[in-house]
Amino acid sequence: MELSLLYFVKILVAVLAIIALMVGNAIVMVYVERKAAGFIQRRPGPYEVGPWGTLQAIVDSMKLLAKQIFVPANADYILFFLAPILAFFPVLLLFLPIPFGPYLTSWETPDGIILILAFAGFGVLSNLLGGWASNNKYGVLGAARAVSQSIAYEIPLILALLAVIYQAGTLNLSEIVEAQGSWPWQWNLVCQPLAFFIYLVSLVAETNRAPFDLPEAESELTAGFHTEYSGMGFALFFLAEYANMLLVSFVCATFFLGGYKGPILDGFWWTFIKAYLVMFFIVWIRWTFPRVRFDQLLNINWKWLLPLSLLNLWVTAIVIKVIG
Amino acid sequence: MEQHVNPIIDAVLGYIAGFIQYLAGLLGPYLPEAHWAAYLAFALYVTAIILGGLLAILARNLVRAMMGLVLTFLGVAGMYLLLASPFLAFMQLLIYVGAICVLVFFAIMLTHNSSEGEESKLPPLSALGYGLLSLIAPLAVAGPLIILHGSKLKSKVPVDTPTGDLGKGLLTEYVLPFELISIVLLVAMAGAVFLAFRGFAPLKGDKE
Structure with missing residues (x-):
């Protein structure tokens, strides 16, 4: 690989754009989420600040910036501050191999999806560190739940993606998009419905969202692993959660929904439309389904999703061998 | 136009540049030819590996020791990247940081959650001695292999x-x-x- 100034400039611009995307996404999604929650629960949602309450998220983030950062007694000082940083910054890397448009990939790498899966592990680690370093029983319980949940749901998630990788024969996200067609019936969603379903369930669990938000179940654990975080510490966890949601939505769009390919004209708009549809779906089920119990959560994974994804992988491999 | 340059900073920078040139001249014949960025990255990764390893051994707190281990794994992943095998680097992170470290952490958390762990006391000298003795085993296996096969590398630049x-x-x-x-x-x-x-x-x- 030739090292050149242009290459570094490209990566730098990409990282800055990704930061802008992450922050903008968090502000928009907070508003959308609260309005959608209001609509589903038959209440108005935010409506005081700005027209239709649109400035509510900005005011909230100002409040977070101004809040005092509070460190609990006997907390592990270094790890307490390392955790939110470790939650936020690896997510920047995760967006690098995502093909937003035909020529709009920050870093074209042959092992794109492996990079995403590798650095996604830091999210779990940061949750664990945050919960442990807070010296808070709710924090530790939340962290313990976070790890057993993430470790469990990572397996069907990877196996579901692996079925698509088998089909496309590549780990490069752009090539996976290229293997699909422009029309909805040419997308992987049609030939891999089971993998799509498994991925959809696992992504909700991996991003710790309701109905699988047990690491931060507020009725039992106050706020789980980030109970003791205030101000920017909490804001970084919060940003990381929304960025992770956005990431899994983009990966979903790339793997199952044809990425930047769409009817009439291919382009980055299709990626964004599809990713935000998945995002809206995540928000929608959060306010529709009640939270599962922890044993139910683990049973769904180990007794249903894992055997189903293995079966799916097996059938995919056999069909590929027979056909091609 | 008059430039206000602090003569002390100027002298120090000049000295450092001269020292690096001297070192490069001294080691130059023995080092493989590579981009300066590769050397910079190598130095960074070596530092991460050694610092992480020291932290893992010397920290009196199990969780901090584990963070040292994570740092070491990051450095090793970087080394794989330098050896032109990104797949191995990402796998290293996926398996060791994403799975092994998280599980180790989980085990630590299940046993106790005080920041002053049971490992707080320094081990006795005899245990340290045994630890040093156990170094001999990998050296005994790897040493002859390196001596016998080390110089038979076909290319100096790693192949992708x-x-x-x-x-x-x-x-x-x-x-x-x-x-x-x-x-x-x-x-x-x-x-x-x-x-x-x-x-x-x-x-x-x-x-x-």
């Missing part, structure tokens, strides 16, 4: 291997070592179950 070839190699030419490694893992797992399994009958101390 496509991931597909890697997979084919694992399933054809190197299938036996690959399976043997799986057996090691299986034995470790069976051993752990054997050590931890208490039988189906409840023990005397258990309730119910």
Whole structure:
């Protein structure tokens, strides 16, 4: 690989754009989420600040910036501050191999999806560190739940993606998009419905969202692993959660929904439309389904999703061998 | 135009530049030719590995020790990147940071959650001695191999291997070592179950 100034400039611009995307996404999604929650629960949602309450998220983030950062007694000082940083910054890397448009990939790498899966592990680690370093029983319980949940749901998630990788024969996200067609019936969603379903369930669990938000179940654990975080510490966890949601939505769009390919004209708009549809779906089920119990959560994974994804992988491999 | 340059800073920078040039001249004939950025990255990764290792050994707190281990794994992943094998680097992170470290952490958390762990005391000198003795084993195995085969490298610059070839190699030419490694893992797992399994009958101390 030739090292050149242009290459570094490209990566730098990409990282800055990704930061802008992450922050903008968090502000928009907070508003959308609260309005959608209001609509589903038959209440108005935010409506005081700005027209239709649109400035509510900005005011909230100002409040977070101004809040005092509070460190609990006997907390592990270094790890307490390392955790939110470790939650936020690896997510920047995760967006690098995502093909937003035909020529709009920050870093074209042959092992794109492996990079995403590798650095996604830091999210779990940061949750664990945050919960442990807070010296808070709710924090530790939340962290313990976070790890057993993430470790469990990572397996069907990877196996579901692996079925698509088998089909496309590549780990490069752009090539996976290229293997699909422009029309909805040419997308992987049609030939891999089971993998799509498994991925959809696992992504909700991996991003710790309701109905699988047990690491931060507020009725039992106050706020789980980030109970003791205030101000920017909490804001970084919060940003990381929304960025992770956005990431899994983009990966979903790339793997199952044809990425930047769409009817009439291919382009980055299709990626964004599809990713935000998945995002809206995540928000929608959060306010529709009640939270599962922890044993139910683990049973769904180990007794249903894992055997189903293995079966799916097996059938995919056999069909590929027979056909091609 | 008059430039306000602090003469002391100027002198120090000049001295450092001269020292680096001197070092480069001294080591130059022995070092492979590579981009300066590669050397910078190498220095960074070596520092991460050594600092992480020291932290892992010397920290009096298990969780901090584990963060040192994570730092070491990051450095090793960087080394794989320098060796032109990004797949291996990402796998290193996926398996060691994403799975092994998280599980180790989980085990630490289940045992106790005070920041002053049971490992707070320094081990006795004899234990340190045994630890140093155990260094001999990898040296005894790796040393002769390095001496015998170290100089037979065909190219000085690492070759980029496509991931597909890697997979084919694992399933054809190197299938036996690959399976043997799986057996090691299986034995470790069976051993752990054997050590931890208490039988189906409840023990005397258990309730119910």
